[in-house]
Amino acid sequence: MDPIIIVGTGLAGYGTAREFRKHDKETPLVLITRDDGASYYKPDLSEAHAKDAAPDDLVKKNVDAMAEELDATIHTHRQVESIDPQTRTLSLNGDSLQYHKLVLAFGADPIMLKLAGDATQAVHKVNNLADYRSFRSHLGDAKHVAILGAGLIGCEFANDLVGAGYEVSVLDPAGWPLSQLLPEKCGQAVERELDRAGVHWHLGHAAVAVHHDNDRLQVVRDDDDSVYADAVLSAVGLRAGVELAQAAGLKTDKGIVVDRTLVTSDPHIYALGDCAEVDGHWRPYVGPLMQCARTLGKTLAGGEGDTAGAVKYPTLPIIVKTHVCPVIVYPPVDKHGEWQVEGDGSNLEARFVNEDGDLLGFALTGEATNKRRDYLKDAPPLMG
Amino acid sequence: MKKWQCIVCGFEYDEAEGMPDEGIEPGTKWEDIPDDWTCPDCGAPKDDFEMMEVD
Numbered sequence: 001m002d003p004i005i006i007v008g009t010g011l012a013g014y015g016t017a018r019e020f021r022k023h024d025k026e027t028p029l030v031l032i033t034r035d036d037g038a039s040y041y042k043p044d045l046s047e048a049h050a051k052d053a054a055p056d057d058l059v060k061k062n063v064d065a066m067a068e069e070l071d072a073t074i075h076t077h078r079q080v081e082s083i084d085p086q087t088r089t090l091s092l093n094g095d096s097l098q099y100h101k102l103v104l105a106f107g108a109d110p111i112m113l114k115l116a117g118d119a120t121q122a123v124h125k126v127n128n129l130a131d132y133r134s135f136r137s138h139l140g141d142a143k144h145v146a147i148l149g150a151g152l153i154g155c156e157f158a159n160d161l162v163g164a165g166y167e168v169s170v171l172d173p174a175g176w177p178l179s180q181l182l183p184e185k186c187g188q189a190v191e192r193e194l195d196r197a198g199v200h201w202h203l204g205h206a207a208v209a210v211h212h213d214n215d216r217l218q219v220v221r222d223d224d225d226s227v228y229a230d231a232v233l234s235a236v237g238l239r240a241g242v243e244l245a246q247a248a249g250l251k252t253d254k255g256i257v258v259d260r261t262l263v264t265s266d267p268h269i270y271a272l273g274d275c276a277e278v279d280g281h282w283r284p285y286v287g288p289l290m291q292c293a294r295t296l297g298k299t300l301a302g303g304e305g306d307t308a309g310a311v312k313y314p315t316l317p318i319i320v321k322t323h324v325c326p327v328i329v330y331p332p333v334d335k336h337g338e339w340q341v342e343g344d345g346s347n348l349e350a351r352f353v354n355e356d357g358d359l360l361g362f363a364l365t366g367e368a369t370n371k372r373r374d375y376l377k378d379a380p381p382l383m384g
Numbered sequence: 385m386k387k388w389q390c391i392v393c394g395f396e397y398d399e400a401e402g403m404p405d406e407g408i409e410p411g412t413k414w415e416d417i418p419d420d421w422t423c424p425d426c427g428a429p430k431d432d433f434e435m436m437e438v439d
Contacts (some may be wrong), residue, residue: 011426018425041427060427286426290393293425314394319432373434376391 002098004300005075006078006089008105009066010038010128012273012289016103017070019297022375027301029072032092033108034211035130043286045132046156048322050163068341080106083248085266101268104245104256108238108274108284113148117209119217123148123232126157135233142230144166146219148207150177152320154235155190159322162198169227170199171219173206178320181329182350182363183288183339189346189365194336207230238284240275254282260383261308262296270294278311281383282379288382313382317372328369329381334363340378341355343368349375385429391405393426395432 004020007011009031014261017029031037039058048058067074078092080248083102090097110125124135124266140245145161147154150172160167170177176187177194190199202221209220210232219227223294240255251257255277262270262278272292274284295311302308320327325346337354362375388425397403397417400425402410406424408417421430 015425041422087395168392286428287393290395290426316394317391372391376434 001027002088003030003034004101004103005030005096005097005099006105007032007090007263008107008273008275009033009035009039009063009074010105010107010273010285011042012105012275013103013109013292014039014066014070015290015293016105016272016296016300017072019293020300021070021297023298023301025071029070030092030097030099031070031072031074032078032080033074034077034079034095035076035128035305037066038129039066039072040129042128043321045129046153047160047323048132049136049160049166052164055129058129058132069112071145080244081339083269085248085250085269088268089276099268101270103109103296103300104264104269104271105273106241106244106275108240108255110234111237111239112234113207113236115207115210117211117218117243119210119212119222119232119348122212122217123210123234124151125234127238129376135231139166144169144229144230145233146171146207146217146227147229148172148219148234150174150201150203151180151235151237151319152178154227155194155320155322157233157235158194158199159197159324162194168199169202169219169229170194171202171205171207171221171227173204173222175204177201177203178327178329180329181318182327182365183319183341184328184364185347186327186340186350186365189348190320190325190327191321193346193366194322197324200227238274238280240277240284244277245253245271245275253277260310260312261299262311263308270296270300280381283313283382285316285318287318288313290328291316315379315381317376325366326369327363327365328372329351330361330375330382333359333380339363361370385411386414388433389436390423390426390428390433392428392432393423394438395423395425 039061073170095342205221242252245256256271273289299308332352341350350363352361405411
């Protein structure tokens with residue numbers, strides 16, 4: 001029998017493989033990855049500097065150990081070039097592989113701003129272990145790091161790098177950090193505590209250009225002021241990689257479109273994780289993808305004619321590891337309502353409630369994060 | 385015996401069952417699991433677990 005092939009060895013790819021092997025120890029399994037196939041916990045990447053963790057310290061298992069654990073063949077440093085759903089064939093670097101079922105779990109790519117200037121090639125991103133390796137090796141003697149973007153990844157890196165002794169400046173066109181997730185007051189709490197820790201904020205300003213300036217980098221703001229730094233990290237968000245799926249004729253939108261059984265518009269191809277849009281929701285976070293991995297692992301192990309399981313998401317909050325001001329947020333799925341914020345200083349409880357007073361979402365900052373249990377009990381599931 | 389859940393990914397740890405595959409014997413209490421232990425599914429630290437309501 002042709003194997004089940006999983007493209008991607010991040011949390012989604014390896015997670016699905018593990019779950020599958022819990023139910024099926026016989027069917028051949030093949031994984032394909034662009035990188036070296038090491039298994040690591042991606043959220044560690046944005047809190048590794050303060051712990052002085054070298055890239056290899058973050059590796060939980062190398063590719064050989066993973067191949068043995070999963071009883072799988074893992075092709076490393078290979079790029080899938082095309083998928084032919086008719087013949088159920090993948091082509092990669094001149095080879096072709098037949099699949100019985102195919103799982104797309106290759107994640108999302110960082111959005112790179114269109115910047116002017118002669119130093120755009122020097123702008124780093126960190127979306128995988130190889131990126132982290134490169135970023136860390138280029139930091140070298142750097143003293144000052146400029147971060148583009150004050151979202152989850154930008155704020156976590158700001159906290160991490162300032163904790164590791166770097167000077168840090170953060171630019172973002174929004175008026176407060178984590179503006180996509182938090183109401184203004186909660187964002188300001190994070191801003192205040194990171195400011196106290198030494199972060200220089202440039203809020204309300206986008207970066208428009210990066211130039212070399214002798215040994216340094218000049219980041220030009222949209223009002224022509226500049227920030228001078230030794231390294232620049234871009235963290236302005238992610239975009240699902242859909243080109244490969246599109247070229248294969250699969251339906252795509254914000255991600256590769258799948259229903260709750262995680263099947264794409266082709267009955268033999270599945271998708272999950274940061275590349276997939278599940279029942280209309282694109283949620284590039286660990287919680288949803290692990291739920292999908294559990295559901296899909298079972299489905300893949302099922303026989304022909306078995307009913308495929310449908311994924312559900314419980315109340316899975318997003319944890320922002322800004323340790324100087326920790327944040328737990330559960331953004332409302334239903335946006336009809338308003339934020340009500342209470343608390344002192346940087347210890348805030350924000351409830352997102354509808355007209356009837358029902359709790360739809362919440363955000364907790366600082367010491368108020370200790371109350372997460374009460375809020376998790378009361379909030380509705382993410383996708384019930 | 386209590387159950388604990390990873391709030392990041394939903395993984396459940398049942399003290400009664402332990403995790404024999406990971407070398408954690410059945411009956412191992414949550415507080416006796418090492419602090420550097422991480423969620424076997426998603427890798428989240430022990431701090432990211434919450435005790436679940438007992439039905």
